[in-house]
Amino acid sequence: MAVPRVVIAAPQGRSGKTTVCIGLCAALAARGLTVQPFKKGPDYIDSSWLSAAAQRPCRNLDLFMMDREAVLGSFHRACAAADLAVIEGAMGLYDGVDLAGSGSTAQLATLLGAPIILVVNVTRMTRSVAALVSGYQQFEAGVNIAGVILNNVATGRHESMLAHAIRQYCKIPVLGCLPKAGRVTIAERHLGLVPQGEAAGLEEKVARARELVESSVDIGSVLRLARGAPALSAPAECATPRRAASVRLGVIRDQAFSFYYPENLEALEQAGAELVYVNALEDSRLPAVSGLYIGGGFPEFFAGRLQANRQLRREIAVAIDEGLSVYAECAGLLYLARALRWESRTFEMVGALPIDVSFTTRPQGHGYVAGQVLGKNPFFEVGRRLLGHEFHYAKVDNADDLPMAYSLERGQGIGEKRDGIVYKNVLAGFTHLHALGDPAWGQRLVDATRLMAGGRQAMAPAAHHRGETVQP
Numbered sequence: 001m002a003v004p005r006v007v008i009a010a011p012q013g014r015s016g017k018t019t020v021c022i023g024l025c026a027a028l029a030a031r032g033l034t035v036q037p038f039k040k041g042p043d044y045i046d047s048s049w050l051s052a053a054a055q056r057p058c059r060n061l062d063l064f065m066m067d068r069e070a071v072l073g074s075f076h077r078a079c080a081a082a083d084l085a086v087i088e089g090a091m092g093l094y095d096g097v098d099l100a101g102s103g104s105t106a107q108l109a110t111l112l113g114a115p116i117i118l119v120v121n122v123t124r125m126t127r128s129v130a131a132l133v134s135g136y137q138q139f140e141a142g143v144n145i146a147g148v149i150l151n152n153v154a155t156g157r158h159e160s161m162l163a164h165a166i167r168q169y170c171k172i173p174v175l176g177c178l179p180k181a182g183r184v185t186i187a188e189r190h191l192g193l194v195p196q197g198e199a200a201g202l203e204e205k206v207a208r209a210r211e212l213v214e215s216s217v218d219i220g221s222v223l224r225l226a227r228g229a230p231a232l233s234a235p236a237e238c239a240t241p242r243r244a245a246s247v248r249l250g251v252i253r254d255q256a257f258s259f260y261y262p263e264n265l266e267a268l269e270q271a272g273a274e275l276v277y278v279n280a281l282e283d284s285r286l287p288a289v290s291g292l293y294i295g296g297g298f299p300e301f302f303a304g305r306l307q308a309n310r311q312l313r314r315e316i317a318v319a320i321d322e323g324l325s326v327y328a329e330c331a332g333l334l335y336l337a338r339a340l341r342w343e344s345r346t347f348e349m350v351g352a353l354p355i356d357v358s359f360t361t362r363p364q365g366h367g368y369v370a371g372q373v374l375g376k377n378p379f380f381e382v383g384r385r386l387l388g389h390e391f392h393y394a395k396v397d398n399a400d401d402l403p404m405a406y407s408l409e410r411g412q413g414i415g416e417k418r419d420g421i422v423y424k425n426v427l428a429g430f431t432h433l434h435a436l437g438d439p440a441w442g443q444r445l446v447d448a449t450r451l452m453a454g455g456r457q458a459m460a461p462a463a464h465h466r467g468e469t470v471q472p
Contacts, residue, residue, distance in 0.1 A: 003036075005115075005226055006087070006115055008117050009118055010118060010119045011092050011132060012121075014121070017119040020117075020151075023210045023211075023212050029053070033084055036082035036085045036086070038050075038060070040089045044259040050088065053210075059075075061074060062103065063111070072111070087108070087114060094140060109144070115145075115229060118149070121151050122151065126162060130168070148172060153177045177216055178216045245272055248290050249274065249289060250286070252294045254282070256281060283312055299340065306349065317352045320350075323425055329430075333430065354402070355399050357397070365411060365430055367391070369386065369411030369419070371419070372386060373386065373405055375407075388433045392430050404420050405422050
């Protein structure tokens, strides 16, 4: 497979690589090319902007949560009908989960045989830029830094000094110089950029990023670089037949709950789920579904609207009390609580879980999660290995006596290295899982939902109030 491809990386975060990627994807798509965007690492927000710019769903590639074959398989499947792949890195080029740089952007680029364009913030820098770039070139053997894009260039003289230094000492081309005055501002919050679904003036901001890249970057040279990437052997994959829809699974998806990996939704459909989307901000009734999947997001910013939708909250609470199965990640956990406290205000949530949540000024969990399923729960067998991620400022009160499904060796979860509250037929925690990290994830959710839906009518009402869980 010889799909043209390029990795956009940086010496450190906040260097401008996301702006470059958004603008580059939009500019290439405007030329009539089918651009497949990727984001290295666990990320929902940058991915949403890249999807909007390329007009094609962004995929995440992560060497911590996924093995090499899963990463290569995902890359090949997504690129099958694409003209070009643009992969945005994360953090600094060589930053990984350990001193060896495991799972870094550099490691991913090497696996994909992709040339790297390094985006360098050159604020208050001239000749030193060559020392920086040269150090990145030489730091790790086999890493192909093939070009540089300079960001925050102050003047024409500044640009000339920077470009001459890189050409003389690093022997690679400067592919673009983004002026300081041309900065594209996208609102940020504690997890990074505001998700594109919430951002005002989305089309205008993508268009501005495109104009900035088109006016400041040699797109023709970027294309030639990408087209020079070597052919990549496709991994051996066994085709799994898609099962006929056998269960209706509700997915709460709106501005408050927008963190869903496309592979997760596809895995559920592949396993036989008919996905029924529910808007918790606008839909007043819960449709007829056999279970619910509530992903991550920012419910705190929409807490007033979520509280105002009393009818939907009441129907979800009643359905859970009657045995509805629910798989909830992070924001989904917060929504199922009794109350959410944020910015000195308290908002009523669904109330299905006997917990309250509040927001702090510092992260309560941030980074990768690794652990094991050690507690009985509706969806996963005891002993299953977990690899995921978390990022939350919320803490849970009143959960000490509740059973938990996950024991963590890495990550914080709800606290004390535990995560995954089990209550009735609900599994709710801060850990986000990716379907490509566990090929059986989607099938387990669908099979368990079908089993529990079949048993709901036969369950004694008293069992619901004791918080008993139906085991798949």
